[in-house]
Amino acid sequence: MAAVAIESRLQLQHLFKDISPMFDRTESENVVQSLKNNYGGKFNSLRSQDLLQCLQLLAKHGYVSGGKVKLIEDYVAPKSSKEELIREAIRKFKASRPAVKEEEFQGRDDDIKEITEKLESKEVPVLNLFGSSGVGKTRLANEVCSQWRGNYRVFDLREVKSIKAMYYHILSSLDLVVPAGFVNLNSVVKKVRDKIKDLKSGGHSVLFLLDNVDRFATGQEMDRKSLKKTLYSSSNNFSNLMAKEKDVH
Secondary structure: OHHHHHHHHHHHHHHHHHHHHHHHHHHHHHHHHHHHHOHHHHHHHHHOOOHHHHHHHHHHHOOEEEEOOHHHHHHHHHHHHOOHHHHHHHHHHHHHHOOOOOOOOOOOOOHHHHHHHHHHHOOOOOEEEEEOOOOOOHHHHHHHHOOOOEEEEEEEEOOOHHHHHHHHHHHOOOOOOOOOOOOHHHHHHHHHHHHHHHOHHHOEEEEEEEEEOOOHHHHOOOHHHHHHHHOOOOOOOOEEEEEEEHHHH
């Protein structure tokens, strides 16, 4: 199985190398910037021309795999003037892997539909996905984001150690100025709210996914109040999806 997994990763890397040159400079910048906007975090460290590295990062974080290239087909390929050539490369990639079927989130369609409907409801500004480690919370949340009809942002908080660091991470991922020295959380919250207003322009719904948010939701009372103040007070057309191991109220 390990050998199969390694071969699958190598085939995926070959696909990335084959399709990257099929984007001109402007198209590459468009793809990279779009993925930066959606995923933030380590994607923000990429240069505007780093399309290949951007695709590799998608694979590293599990958004794309040997049996799951839907994101490339539906989101990345259409941004190139050579879309049909890219789709042909993807078809050849799939054909070269006859023993591996396209991965689907089997049995979770109803869950995705239910979660999406709740998030789109004005009565549910924050929705928690909780359960033991390894049950698929993050993957389920990412599937919801990939099907979201509007703007979404993914914040991976695994390496974030404090509420202040979390706000820094969110600011950076949203391309907002990160303050140096003393942090006024009220000012940070205002910046995030203003950014949300920009994202909602044109009537778009906005979804934030905060992955691994447990430590802040269960931390000191001041941290909990700061977090709730941000998540619950951004008005209509804005929702939060939180993946964590415990159900915290």
